[in-house]
Amino acid sequence: MKKRGSVLEWTGLFHVSPADIADIVGGFHSEMKRGLAGEPSSLKMLPSFVAKPRGSETGRYLALDLGGTNLRILAVELEGEGRFRIPAVDKVVVPGERMRGKGEDLFDFLAECILAFAGKGGEGNREDLRLAFTFSFPTEQTRVDAGRLLVWTKGFTATGVEGEDVVDLLTRSLRRKGAGFVRIVALVNDTVGTLAAKAYTDRTCDMGVILGTGTNACYVEETARITKRRGLGAGGEMIVNLEWGNFALLRRTPFDADLDRDSPNPGSQLLEKMVSGLYLGELARRVIRALMNEGLLFDGSSRDLFTTPYAFGTEHLSAIASDDFGVLARFGIGNLMENDRILLTEICRAIVRRSARIAGAAVAAVAAWMDPELKRNHTVGIDGTLFECYPGYPAHIRGALADALGPRADRVRLEPAKDGSGIGAAVIAAVVGAQ
Numbered sequence: 001m002k003k004r005g006s007v008l009e010w011t012g013l014f015h016v017s018p019a020d021i022a023d024i025v026g027g028f029h030s031e032m033k034r035g036l037a038g039e040p041s042s043l044k045m046l047p048s049f050v051a052k053p054r055g056s057e058t059g060r061y062l063a064l065d066l067g068g069t070n071l072r073i074l075a076v077e078l079e080g081e082g083r084f085r086i087p088a089v090d091k092v093v094v095p096g097e098r099m100r101g102k103g104e105d106l107f108d109f110l111a112e113c114i115l116a117f118a119g120k121g122g123e124g125n126r127e128d129l130r131l132a133f134t135f136s137f138p139t140e141q142t143r144v145d146a147g148r149l150l151v152w153t154k155g156f157t158a159t160g161v162e163g164e165d166v167v168d169l170l171t172r173s174l175r176r177k178g179a180g181f182v183r184i185v186a187l188v189n190d191t192v193g194t195l196a197a198k199a200y201t202d203r204t205c206d207m208g209v210i211l212g213t214g215t216n217a218c219y220v221e222e223t224a225r226i227t228k229r230r231g232l233g234a235g236g237e238m239i240v241n242l243e244w245g246n247f248a249l250l251r252r253t254p255f256d257a258d259l260d261r262d263s264p265n266p267g268s269q270l271l272e273k274m275v276s277g278l279y280l281g282e283l284a285r286r287v288i289r290a291l292m293n294e295g296l297l298f299d300g301s302s303r304d305l306f307t308t309p310y311a312f313g314t315e316h317l318s319a320i321a322s323d324d325f326g327v328l329a330r331f332g333i334g335n336l337m338e339n340d341r342i343l344l345t346e347i348c349r350a351i352v353r354r355s356a357r358i359a360g361a362a363v364a365a366v367a368a369w370m371d372p373e374l375k376r377n378h379t380v381g382i383d384g385t386l387f388e389c390y391p392g393y394p395a396h397i398r399g400a401l402a403d404a405l406g407p408r409a410d411r412v413r414l415e416p417a418k419d420g421s422g423i424g425a426a427v428i429a430a431v432v433g434a435q
């Protein structure tokens, strides 16, 4: 019984109550307001310089999607009337030494991947290839086809990129690698791509969310409310990238504080570090290590998997949450006692439930910002492996939406938008071409 009591003590740390959710919603509204006015805020509220697509856009584009873990290259054919085809797609894992080495090497790698894709016939016409570049890091845009990286996130540290125009860097690499025939026509945040992909087929979509390696969202804002930038056109609408991974008004546990302190970007991306796939496994590892040290797991013995930073990934949480302990056996942790299994499962579930409930609170906040009385339907396009693969993740988000919005939560629909960040980038490129 004593042991069981302590399980709840540990999992209780990660509880997100309805009152916590109300606090997050309130915090979002005040930070969104400040961010749009150009006042100091943990939400950067970055204008994208594009409006929502109409669904009638057409054309053939190449999309390059640099998300965090995976690089995706797609050939996209927009047929209009909300229909599209993807004749070819490639997925490559970005090597760690390119993420953390010289910026030039990272962009050369991207150019090489594009060239290889084009060479395989991924895209027929080599004369003039139009590329939409999905770049999922905080980027300050002044036009739809230019943007300066403000700060790296998600473990990237490549040198010489922060403060630079990433379209310029990729253009230079493309030329160096003999792929000057590729023209970058749009720079798109992955959230904006996701919104665009969903909105292309569904007129009620006005929000895009990423729950993968990192987390972020964008929504459709009235230009009149983006007071920090004049001249965006009165009476119009523009997609705004919240950069919500950096939201900071959250109640943290000592485990969150320690993970942040040991990260390459301490003090930044606090919401992302409690919510996204890059961090959830590591957070669980730190809790499990503490339990191990207290003698509450593995009969008091130590296991290497839990003493090595980032050795335990979010995909392992998914397996354990589904009672699949085979992943641990592969790390030499077999023959677990029933108590160990229960404790591990409950820790993993509590950490992911907290992630989903915070994400749900954030979705509720943005929906209520756009439409305080929720008079309209709002479809949220969601992309990312965490949302897609963790069992029950969408249901936890819906639980938080209900806590935040009551019965009106039904007005907010969550829709998977797999690979939307790439497809949508092509849609944005077409919107720009038509402007």
Ligand code: ADP
Binding pocket: 066, 067, 068, 069, 070, 071, 211, 212, 213, 214, 276, 277, 278, 279, 313, 314, 315, 316, 318, 383, 384, 385, 386, 389, 390
């Ligand atoms: P990106 O963010 O690079 O675009 P994804 O959306 O595919 O990529 O997300 C990759 C992240 O998803 C990985 O970093 C990992 O944390 C997480 N992940 C991978 N597999 C699973 C899984 N089975 N369940 C939950 N999360 C997972």
Ligand code: MG
Binding pocket: 067, 068, 136, 190, 210, 212, 383, 384, 421
């Ligand atoms: Mg992605």
